[in-house]
Amino acid sequence: MGHTHHNHSHSHPDVKGRNLIISILLNILITVSQVIGGLVSGSLALLSDALHNFSDVMSLVISYIANVLSKKEASTNKTFGYKRAEIIAAFVNSATLIVVAIILIKEAVERFLTPQEIESDLVIWLSLLGIAANGFSVFLLKGTTSNNMNMKSAYLHLLTDMMASIAVLVGGLLMKFYQVYWVDTALTLAIALYLIYMGYDLLKNSTRVLMLFTPHTIQVQKIVEAIKRIRHIRNVHHVHIWQLNDSEVHLEAHIDFKEDIKLSEFDIILEQIEEEMYHEYGINHVNIQPEFGKCDSKNVIVQD
Known part of the structure; x- marks a missing residue:
């Protein structure tokens, strides 16, 4: 059995x-x-923004814990360590974005049916505080979001909250100068819909990783054909391809050889497979089971 991996992580x-x-x-x-x-001003948009900020606090705490856990080393009873901690954090955080959005929609409908006058000056000043603080947080996290779902989920929470604060500021100005109080409810709905839009894609991607689905950028049949073109190989079957976390994609397969080759010859072929899988498909962890004349299923996908 052959097994190797390329590790090119450059996280900080x-x-x-x-x-x-x-x-x-x-x-x-x-x-x-x-x-x-x-509570003082009676602004639902401000309270909804506060609720979103509270979800930000929770999501950031989860992201921080996941970041700490992901650095812990593997052990005999945790052979992968905590490499999936950040993916779980991304899943939880993206799911909370959508849950918060649903709560906001409910509150907005209730406020639309029973409109209230709002103290716009307080709304304006507090929205400016939200823009400044969240804008600074967005600036801090932006450089850490590349190829990291956990940090991206935290970043999205903060980015959407900064935009929500901008929307609240606009609403506060309209209420102050034009007494258009229904805009508070409209902005709440807009914030909620935007949260759903931003959270869905991350929720879908983190779910794919947790369910061990093949990354959508990889076509299994192309990989099978690429390996079969290598000399001595008759068949590639029992293939599994999954993403462990943001930086690791694994390939596991059984390979039938046309001849009963030496182990040293297999090592050369294995290195060839590893290099092609890494450079052409981004697969950095390859586990191959060599076979010769073994009677088993030769289907590419086998349900274990």
Whole structure:
């Protein structure tokens, strides 16, 4: 059996952890301020923004814990370590985006049926606080989102909240100068729909990873054909391709050889497969079971 992997990770966990802590503290400040301001002013948009900020605090805490766990080493009873911790965090965070959005829609409908006058000055000043704090947090996390679903989920929470604060600011100005109070409800609905839009794609991608689905950028049949073109190989079957986390894609397969080759010859072929899989398909962890004349299923996909 052959087994190898390429590891080309260039993450900076200490920077990520520090930036997450700063963002958590800023969002706690925003949440407390907006809850008080929303209750005093009567602004549903401000309260909805506070609710979203509270979900930000929770998501950032989850992201921070996942970031810490992902650095823990593997052991005999955790042979993959905690490499999936950040994927689970991305799934939870994207799901909470959608749950918060549904709650906001419900609150907006109720407020539309029973409109209230709103203290716009407080709404304006607190929305400016939200824009400043979330904007700074977005700036801190932006550089850590590349190829990391966990950090991307935290970043999306903060980005959507910054945009929500901008929407609340616009609404506050319209209410102050034109007394258009229904805009508060309209903005709440707009924020909620945007949360669903942003959360769905990340929820779908993290679910694919957790379910061990083949990455959508990889076509199994093309990989089978590429391996079969190598000399001495008769058949490729029992194929599994899955994504462990943001940086690892695994290939597992059985390979039938036309001849009873030496182990040293298999090592040369295995290295050829590894290089092609990594450079052509981004697969950095290859596990091959060599076979000669073995009587088993030769189907490409076999249900274990």
